[in-house]
Amino acid sequence: MDTNRLVTARLFQRFGFGPKPGEFSAALQAGNTATRTSLLTVPSFDNGAQRVAEPALTDLGKRPEPNDPQQKIFGAQMREQNKALTVWWLDRMALSDHALTERMTWFWHGHWATAIDKLNFALPMYMQNQTLRKHALGNFRDQSLAMINDGALQIWLDGQENTVRAPNENLGRELMELFILGVNRYTETDVKELARALTGYQVTRSNGTVTFNSRRYDPNPKTILGKTIAYDATSATNHLVDQTACQLFISERLWYRFISSRNPLPKQSGIQSAFGQRSISAAVSALADFEYLSDTRYSQVKSPVEWFISSCRALSITPSQLTNPNNLLNYLNKLSQVPFSPPNVGGWPTDEAWLSSASAQFRFAFAQWFIKQGDISPVSNLARKDRVAAIADWLGVAELSDRTTTALQGADGDPKRLTLLALCSPEFIVSA
């Protein structure tokens, strides 16, 4: 394996959603140091992202009673808005010139995994997405404080049901287990005490507006992780973010999603120290270390959305323009990954989970469908004999095996078929 190509490919695949046509060979020319800097530096203006119009979402208000004739119209509006929201985000991922911000927003969406299935309303999910984007590369403390005040998360984890009279532990537990500290880095008593600190929130479901009702709040002292004061949501969240367990946990999660889910975070890694002040961009910069990027042990399977978006970028596809978006969402659903619908609060699985025989089948059908609507001129414009050699750079693949090269050569007379095989090859499904 050519280490130089491996590092370039991983930079595009892990810290973006793959290259657009021409980007990979230009990056090889520029060298990995320059490529790394350019991929990790968020520009002040992004032409591609600007082309994506914000989704038309409105506050639908209270759901009509079950027998109300308005119920049907209401349900249709709800579904339309949910669809608009999902394709809007897919468009941003596919069209942004600089993909790191969307990539990080995607990571945080899987981290604070909230599913629209329980909320039903698109507007609060959109607001959460904006919050995650705003803090995608900022400070984790600011992000956590913003998220504890996020209407979608509060509804998702029953925060509005958590009152002084009878605490509901759902949000408190996941805040420690899945969002800030990691499992078993606290006690069951800490969960109960934290739940009390988080009491008092009320949320308007249709628009995500969060209000604080002091009559539902428990003002008494709570003992959380050995410290006793009259915690509220802000002071308790700060207290959790202060823990060294937070520094370790977020480093682990970044490592798990960006470098390897199969190999543990190295002890005393530079990632942890970079995250000392809870700076996400510093931690991400430490993650994109050439030592990790050149280590062949750290391959990863692209999740279905990552695989689809990297295909879109290579084929200049705008997801919302595909005919029609219902088919698109149906395909993503069959591959078990639709944005805004993680399977549970733990987010999506990784690696082998995406490699069942069932998903292999759906991937082929999906790719056959969108290739017909994509721009494959980067290969179709070439003479037949030059096509296979151009594939790896077009798609940002580090190296094609002899097996795949042979299969592609058998299809080089038919650019659509050639593209299909390339997109479904093990080398494109897996980030080497």
Add this chain to the structure above:
Amino acid sequence: MDTISRRKFLTLTSGAAIGAMVPLLSLQDIAQAAIDRPLPANTPILVAVTLYGGNDGLNTLIPYTDSLYFSSRPDISYPAEKLLQLDSSLALNPAMTGIKTLWDEKKVAIIRGVGYPKPDRSHFSSMAKWQTGNPLTHISTGWLGRWIDTQPTDPMIAISLGSVLPPLLAGAKKSGSALPLGGLVIPTGQLAADCAKLSTASSSDSKLMALAANTMKNLFNISDSISPILKKNVPGSAVELPTINGGNAGGDTNLSQQLDIVAKLIDAGAPTRVWSVSLGGFDTHANEANAQAALLGVVSDSISRFMTQLKSTTRSRDVVVLVYSEFGRRVVGNASQGTDHGSSGPVFVIGDKIKGGFYGDQPSLAKLVDGDLAVTTDFRSVYATILEKVLKSPPERILNGWKKKVPFYKAV
């Protein structure tokens, strides 16, 4: 969830275990398998039903004469007269009429208070413990996956419905297969030939790439044999199989359709000894009563329908259904007409060869442990019985020396 347990859990939640690069039979061999080598008559078959989210056991099997039940959860307790009484102290949730009928036929064993030492209230950790069958340390194989390891290599020996394989069926060297629920469209002609080329092993493949190639190859192996069978009707019914979407990692919503497929494949003689199906949505922190009753209704109706379908086949007596969830829920209701994560719960084992009745002690509402029901039976005792009686394998090796059993299987 720390990175170790989470990583291991998700490594387990995999299409196949890491070491699964065992040689596969040729495409034609497997394509013919269901037809050429049907499961020998009288071979026991296990159908594992996983309820994701933590089913509230106390509103499933209800101590309807215990005043503590009513006083602990006034908002979500059921009035005694609505319940399906099983004996003088316990009753089933009103939605479980199908299971009640099977109970009356003495085909239902209810093992009470099942759990494991030091209950973990995390969905992920607790489900990992139940599925790995090891509550003490994090390991990377499921208890049924380790059984698969002891069996001759056969991608059809254990099949999970839905596109993501649960940890339950991941072994150290082999694993079960995933069967999509969306109607099988198998590549044919040119594409099939292309796929065959693309899924050839390559010496330069990383482990994950090799697995990607292998699962592509498996697709043909499994689909070819199963697709003609799928064209047949559901046993005992004139309906053809509905086309349904694939599931997700958190359990599927279409349990009855999953069981329809299983019934058909059992009827056809598929050489499959373990089936895994699932239903999600049991995480009822709020407004529990209606939601849980609806889900239990689905579980009960689907299973009784399934058992009825099997009656028209020759395999009716061979099938054992196991129903479990990752934990029960807190005894005392919260302010949201729901319950938070708890500890033990009842496990149901259903079949013609099951000795119907209660097993294990009902956890006392007067003697709670940290506000939760005590664990009176270890899940390993249930698994050991199933391994020995249904899967005909010595349980000790698979369950790290565990010997205890629960006598719910008839001696015949």
